[in-house]
Amino acid sequence: MTPVIDLQGITKVYGSGDTEVRALDGIDLSIARGDYVAIMGASGSGKSTLMNIVGALDASTEGHYALDGISIDDLDESALSIVRNRKIGFIFQSFNLIPRTSALSNVELPLVYRGVRRKERRERAIAALASVGLADRMHHMPNELSGGQQQRVAVARALVAEPSLLLADEPTGNLDSRSTGDVLDLMGELHDQGRTIVMITHEDDVAAHAGRVVTLVDGRISEDQRNSA
Template sequence: MSTGFAHGTGGGVAPGAVRPSAVHISGLTKVYGEGESAVHALRGVDLDVPHGDYVAIMGASGSGKSTMMNIIGCLDVPTGGGYRLDGIEIGSLDEAQLSIVRNRKIGFVFQSFNLLPRTSAFENVELPLVYGGVRGAERRRRALAALELVGLSDRVDHLPNQLSGGQQQRVAVARALVNAPSLILADEPTGNLDTHSSYEVMGLFDRLNAVGRTIVVITHEEDIAEHAKRFVRLVDGRIVEDRRLSPVDGLPPKLGAAERDRTPRVVTGG
């Protein structure tokens, strides 16, 4: 069965044209409150995430990483600066347009899964397609393809309480994928999982990125950040570290290391 997800999907580009970055942020600021009580959550942040990248944004509580997540996810608006999502200037959109962009361009994965409790895995995954006005037969094809992609084709009729935590998060990943978004945005995706389930979910992200998915993970865990190709650390609303671990067009570090370990070594000698 074909998954229906092409390499690097998320928007058509004319032949020969250069596709804009998945995320392009310049001089971003966010201030809550006014006067002496004002809180500067972000202080002039610049960040460019090309398509195919895999970025972990880290920071302690109060660093600004949750504010960054909300702005990247079009759930909040900045006080100043610019934000383009797949070439779309987000600051120029009204709330109705933002809702459409969130549905079509961003696949969200949350710490708490956010699955509807009395609804099957299949129905949870097809929900963004329902909101997007996709017809029934096409919804079914794409929802089943997404569930197959995350290894849950045998759990389509199960309710969330019939699934393990790791399986529930994989349903959430399938739901994030079903619209073939420009960006997968994951907020502490392993925060409610045990070690084994965390390993499975991050391995899934690694494989999705290896076939072209653009992923931004918000996390406070170093071992989770080590899966990404790029490590960005926030302190007091500023980026203090932006370190690349693997090239944009390469494999994620842990997946690349596993591939190297599986490659037979040719021993030469006289």
């Protein structure tokens, strides 16, 4: 079976000459469908750079990346937009909901950009909000929701387009411990439903929820181990 993520020799270099910084230095990583992977590392270890490359937001300097069997090394910007829209659901540390726009409209947005019809879009967005337990909050604006609720809206938005990969960047970084628990439970449920999740974090207890922990040090993979469930 094709892995969802297949990274081979990914290198990312910023700057040149004396100021050259190798943020990633030859990353080989394969993530299978249905896996729940935490990518750990201290600041500056390259995990955010890796997240940008995996999320098709940035291109690597060297190496090959295939997402869900599709090579995305040579895609242009427009094609990358389509890949992000169809294959990846993003969950950000700072929620990144669009302000002054209702929870429902936020969740609908990926489907709007995909060109799904209004009625179907609405039904799917409502279903996604219900699955994160926010059916009663769908007409609220982001600033009327708590941090935990906003992050659950973001999860619903990431889910609604049925992506191959859920990519979470420090999803609990801005949350209190109770909301952290809620969001991590939700990620656990999604994993149980068979979704592939990649989560970037620097907290051990958050990473402990994942089935596999990849640790980065100075742009290289230093450790790759499975948690015993």
